[in-house]
Amino acid sequence: MPAVPKTMRAIGFDQPGGADVLSLRDNVAVPQPGEGEVLLKVAYAGVNRPDCIQRAGLYPPPPGASPILGLEASGEIVAVGEGVDAARLGEHVCALTPGGAYAEYCVVPEGHVLPVPDALTMAEAAALPETLFTVWHNVFQRGMARDGETLLVHGGTSGIGTMAIMLGKAFGMTVIITAGSEEKCDAARRIGADHAIDYKTTDFVEAVGLITGGKGVDLVLDMVSGDYVARNLKCLKPDGRHVTIAVLGGMKADINMALVISKRLVLTGSTLRPRSDAFKTALRDEIYREAWPLVEDGSIRPVMDRIFALGDAGEAHARMEAGDHIGKIMLAVDEDL
The missing domain is CATH 3.40.50.720 (NAD(P)-binding Rossmann-like Domain)
Structure with a gap:
């Protein structure tokens, strides 16, 4: 497995505002997984309404969460924190993230990831968690x-x-x-x-x-x-x-x-993002038991709208706010995964 770099590309903004404030940044520090966390090399990230509200300055991230936008992603586990089995390295998963998915790498609690079934593309997998x-x-x-x-x-x-x-x-x-x-x-x-x-x-x-x-x-x-x-x-x-x-x-x-x-x-x-990691893990466990078999057998497939390049996150937000989309709007970060 290739070494994880020290810096990455990620979407950022200097001041809250409209979709045009978003820009692609280089040399952003790659986050490090802490205890009970995994580092994802992100393949795709989902675009959700809370992302737009956060960008507008009306939905600050919870304490300790990444300031980078993005509440769901798919990707490969490329590093693990203390307490996480190293055998998980290389797994393709999708995850509910506390933030940070609009980037090449994203840290996620291990308990918030789900395996990507063979029948699901990585883009479809990233469209599911949120x-x-x-x-x-x-x-x-x-x-x-x-x-x-x-x-x-x-x-x-x-x-x-x-x-x-x-x-x-x-x-x-x-x-x-x-x-x-x-x-x-x-x-x-x-x-x-x-x-x-x-x-x-x-x-x-x-x-x-x-x-x-x-x-x-x-x-x-x-x-x-x-x-x-x-x-x-x-x-x-x-x-x-x-x-x-x-x-x-x-x-x-x-x-x-x-x-x-x-x-x-x-x-x-309710609002999900501020809930505890333990709550989200329990929710993941119930979803894995009750609903994930429907994903695995093809009964549930996310409805896909459009996929934008990571650098076009502003266009993706504009499409969401225009209200013309049907289904999920996605960002492609690393389509080779």
Whole structure:
């Protein structure tokens, strides 16, 4: 195995701002794995909405995390820290990262990596961790999703949305999504959504009522918040659950608490990045046991949008913020891995 260099290329920015502040830097120090960590030689990195929010100065990395953007990657383990079996050197893995994936090398806790199945490309592998960890925790753990239930997903053609469709269907749910065009609705149906609502032309509350025969849905996965929350609650059945994972439509919601009481609704939410390494390792273990076999047998494949070169990270962010993408936007760091 070639020696690990002392410096690498990585994406950085001097001041928060728009997508154009991102630039490719040379001579960035290669991070060193600490106890319980591995060093990845990165093949691909996923681009996620939190990356854009961090770049804009609104989502600082947790204490101790790399200031470099990037929350998921695939690559080869090229160095290990204390307590990690050296036999892992050379393994091809994908990982949920605490930051640092927009670079040639990235340090990751050993407990946050998953093996790359033979049937999966390294680009596809890098597209999985952030959405899979997020959807599993919020739909199945916090949202308590069960076979036979109905799930409403906003942003149905985003990386999170497409993963929610696939996991929901894999575990016996009826999935309704909203999206901003008929093209996106058609794409969501091809991915597996049972129903797709163009929220720009249709009141999704009325549409959900028609689809469900007035019964409503069991669970809402909400990335919008703001004035969507009150509308989402109208869509829920008694004992329904509302899970918020982003606040793209505003941080405050005006809701009717009498409705919450009368329907016995549960309102919850989470953000994954600040959670402890131990929590993420336990989540990885459950995903590996319950969901990873679906990746290995081909039942779940990430929906891929576009792959940009590492140096074109600014263009990748601009595409994400334009909202035209369907599925995952990726950065190619080392396509030879």
